[in-house]
Amino acid sequence: MTATTSDIDLIEKISGAFKKTADAKDxxxxxxxxxxxxIGLPNSKTEEYRFAPITRALEKNFDFDKTGSSSDINSIEKxxxxxxxxxxxxxxxxxxxxxxxxxxxxESELRISNLKLSIExxxxxxxxQKYLANSADVFSALNSAFWQDGIFIQVPANTKVExxxxxxxxxxxxxxxxxxxxxxxxxxxxGSELTLIERSASVGANAIFHSFAExxxxxEKATLDYIKIQNDEGKLHQVANSIIHQSxxxxxxxxxxxxxxxxxxxxxxxxxxxEKCESxxxxxxxxxxxxxxxxxxxxxxxxxxxxxxxxxxxxMDGNSKGVFNGKIFVRPHAQKTNAFQSNRxxxxxxxxxxxxxxxxxxxxxxxKCSHGCTTGQLDEEALFYxxxxxxxxxxxxxxxxxxxxxxxxxxxxxxxxxxxxxDLISGRLNKF
Amino acid sequence: MLTVKNLRAKxxxxxxxxxxDLQVNAGEVHAIMGPNGSGKSTLASVLxxxxxxxxxxxxxxxxxxxxxxxxxDKRACEGIFLAFQYPVEIPGVSTVNFMKTALNKxxxxxxxxxxxxVAFLQLMKEKMKLxxxxxxxxxxxxxxxxxxxxxxxxEIFQMAMLEPKLAILDETDSGLDIDALRIVANGVNxxxxxxxxxxxxxxxxxxxxxxxxxxxxxxxxxxxxxSGGKELALELEAKGYDWIKNELAIA
Numbered sequence: 001m002t003a004t005t006s007d008i009d010l011i012e013k014i015s016g017a018f019k020k021t022a023d024a025k026d027x028x029x030x031x032x033x034x035x036x037x038x039i040g041l042p043n044s045k046t047e048e049y050r051f052a053p054i055t056r057a058l059e060k061n062f063d064f065d066k067t068g069s070s071s072d073i074n075s076i077e078k079x080x081x082x083x084x085x086x087x088x089x090x091x092x093x094x095x096x097x098x099x100x101x102x103x104x105x106x107e108s109e110l111r112i113s114n115l116k117l118s119i120e121x122x123x124x125x126x127x128x129q130k131y132l133a134n135s136a137d138v139f140s141a142l143n144s145a146f147w148q149d150g151i152f153i154q155v156p157a158n159t160k161v162e163x164x165x166x167x168x169x170x171x172x173x174x175x176x177x178x179x180x181x182x183x184x185x186x187x188x189x190x191g192s193e194l195t196l197i198e199r200s201a202s203v204g205a206n207a208i209f210h211s212f213a214e215x216x217x218x219x220e221k222a223t224l225d226y227i228k229i230q231n232d233e234g235k236l237h238q239v240a241n242s243i244i245h246q247s248x249x250x251x252x253x254x255x256x257x258x259x260x261x262x263x264x265x266x267x268x269x270x271x272x273x274x275e276k277c278e279s280x281x282x283x284x285x286x287x288x289x290x291x292x293x294x295x296x297x298x299x300x301x302x303x304x305x306x307x308x309x310x311x312x313x314x315x316m317d318g319n320s321k322g323v324f325n326g327k328i329f330v331r332p333h334a335q336k337t338n339a340f341q342s343n344r345x346x347x348x349x350x351x352x353x354x355x356x357x358x359x360x361x362x363x364x365x366x367x368k369c370s371h372g373c374t375t376g377q378l379d380e381e382a383l384f385y386x387x388x389x390x391x392x393x394x395x396x397x398x399x400x401x402x403x404x405x406x407x408x409x410x411x412x413x414x415x416x417x418x419x420x421x422x423d424l425i426s427g428r429l430n431k432f
Numbered sequence: 433m434l435t436v437k438n439l440r441a442k443x444x445x446x447x448x449x450x451x452x453d454l455q456v457n458a459g460e461v462h463a464i465m466g467p468n469g470s471g472k473s474t475l476a477s478v479l480x481x482x483x484x485x486x487x488x489x490x491x492x493x494x495x496x497x498x499x500x501x502x503x504x505d506k507r508a509c510e511g512i513f514l515a516f517q518y519p520v521e522i523p524g525v526s527t528v529n530f531m532k533t534a535l536n537k538x539x540x541x542x543x544x545x546x547x548x549x550v551a552f553l554q555l556m557k558e559k560m561k562l563x564x565x566x567x568x569x570x571x572x573x574x575x576x577x578x579x580x581x582x583x584x585x586x587e588i589f590q591m592a593m594l595e596p597k598l599a600i601l602d603e604t605d606s607g608l609d610i611d612a613l614r615i616v617a618n619g620v621n622x623x624x625x626x627x628x629x630x631x632x633x634x635x636x637x638x639x640x641x642x643x644x645x646x647x648x649x650x651x652x653x654x655x656x657x658x659s660g661g662k663e664l665a666l667e668l669e670a671k672g673y674d675w676i677k678n679e680l681a682i683a
Contacts, residue, residue: 384482
């Protein structure tokens with residue numbers, strides 16, 4: 001992989017910015033920066049980023065010489081989910097905000113600490129960077145070098161966290177560009193249960209770059225419901241590297257909703273490193289305007305006897321671009337694996353696109369795996385059928401799109417959350 | 433109620449209807465018969481507003497309105513109902529929700545207040561009996577995995593719910609066994625009144641044993657070439673469509 005001249009300039013600029021950061025002398029961060037420089041930023045020939053022109057967007061929209069953007073946001077009301085009684089952790093331009101955060105769960109259920117401190121005192125050492133390597137992705141390395149703030153969340157063994165935990169990333173680009181690097185470490189101890197919601201939101205019209213790295217460890221018999229809401233109306237450029245590591249008999253259900261933003265790239269990996277695990281890996285992208293949303297997912301079956309089911313659906317309008325890349329690995333020992341993957345897309349305009357690529361690599365011989373992807377337009381015959389019963393064109397279209405999209409909401413158990421997502425989705429579909 | 437004058441329509445470059453004239457009054461049942469490819473289903477589709485067809489000439493008046501000017505949903509609101517030859521399967525939309533939306537749209541158009549959940553369910557139960565359809569079927573996704581007979585019964589159920597002024601049944605008898613045919617016909621007969629009218633599009637006389645028409649029209653090469661009473665259907669059954677073709681060839 002050779003970097004082009006402009007990539008090299010940008011890498012130098014970013015490296016220069018690193019020297020100004022508070023932790024520039026930290027050895028781990030310097031190593032991460034070296035890895036970042038070694039991998040280099042993706043260009044049009046980089047297979048994994050072929051359809052997500054992130055380097056060009058960074059060059060064009062950001063000045064890495066400038067530091068810290070300020071924010072005077074003092075209310076988060078409009079970013080919350082109505083009627084949902086949840087703990088809320090707020091990051092403002094990548095920095096944890098104590099004043100805006102509110103934890104309603106008792107400490108016996110939910111232990112939250114500053115990630116930097118937990119690394120210093122050794123509390124998070126067994127987990128930090130255990131499963132997310134710097135070398136995995138250039139932006140994972142970038143985040144490891146730059147992360148400004150982070151939290152370490154633990155759910156004690158055999159504890160059910162009654163109220164969901166929502167992590168809210170607010171990017172304030174009202175006065176200037178916003179660049180943030182956030183880090184998250186979550187550990188669900190044996191037999192614990194948590195509903196974790198992450199939402200990114202923005203204010204202001206300037207460009208936003210948000211790199212994001214998270215490691216979530218789901219230990220034996222633990223259950224995690226994880227919902228990611230990417231409904232960012234600003235000029236958000238986000239690269240999120242997320243890994244969820246599962247141990248024996250753990251249950252995982254994820255839902256990623258992407259609706260807005262300039263360029264959203266999710267590298268979302270699930271490592272099924274245990275037997276009798278269940279993983280439901282769902283996603284929905286409803287795109288319009290010039291939004292580019294790229295979901296790169298990996299389901300890695302390392303141990304035998306587990307079940308994974310991945311379903312990603314997308315509706316593209318305007319000039320939007322959707323990308324889905326789904327890798328499933330079934331390692332040699334992972335016999336009796338059931339792994340299913342499906343990606344379905346509807347293109348509403350001639351100028352919208354979808355690039356979808358399923359990749360299955362199976363080394364075990366006694367497994368059940370399937371995958372499929374479809375891309376099409378709205379079914380005209382179905383549209384006519386609904387209209388012939390008195391339903392208007394717009395409403396019939398919204399009904400059909402809703403019927404298409406709603407399946408991805410199935411794994412969500414929390415009623416208030418589900419109804420909020422349902423409203424978000426219906427609202428968008430009525431505008432298509 | 434319905435006046436069709438010199439209706440001509442094509443799909444792509446293919447001319448299918450070549451000047452249809454038809455008058456349907458309230459209280460009447462008209463059967464449109466004809467060999468395959470004569471334009472029967474096209475006529476039904478054009479009346480319901482399917483956009484694949486282009487009307488090249490003629491006009492259609494429905495209750496004093498220019499039907500061809502109306503969008504398909506507005507036609508339904510005005511009282512047209514098309515029972516599809518091939519009802520569409522729509523995963524993710526239950527018949528119940530679909531019917532509730534449709535019925536309330538039509539009520540709204542007619543200046544009536546929407547039905548609440550209780551009133552709707554009551555109406556639904558009443559109409560379900562008419563076509564002997566089970567509620568569990570209606571709670572499922574629209575037509576998804578339904579048998580041919582179930583789909584056709586669902587069409588008649590929808591017709592019963594929406595109470596159209598003019599129902600157009602496009603080959604509703606095709607693919608039905610004798611029991612399903614009896615149920616469907618029975619439903620249609622119960623819905624007949626002096627205020628509404630029905631157009632039955634069919635290839636076979638069989639359906640007409642159960643739903644007795646007032647008029648029978650024979651469609652051939654996109655024109656109505658023969659009209660008569662119910663006995664015309666029997667004559668067709670006995671002599672076959674070749675009889676019409678030969679008669680036309682001679683003339």
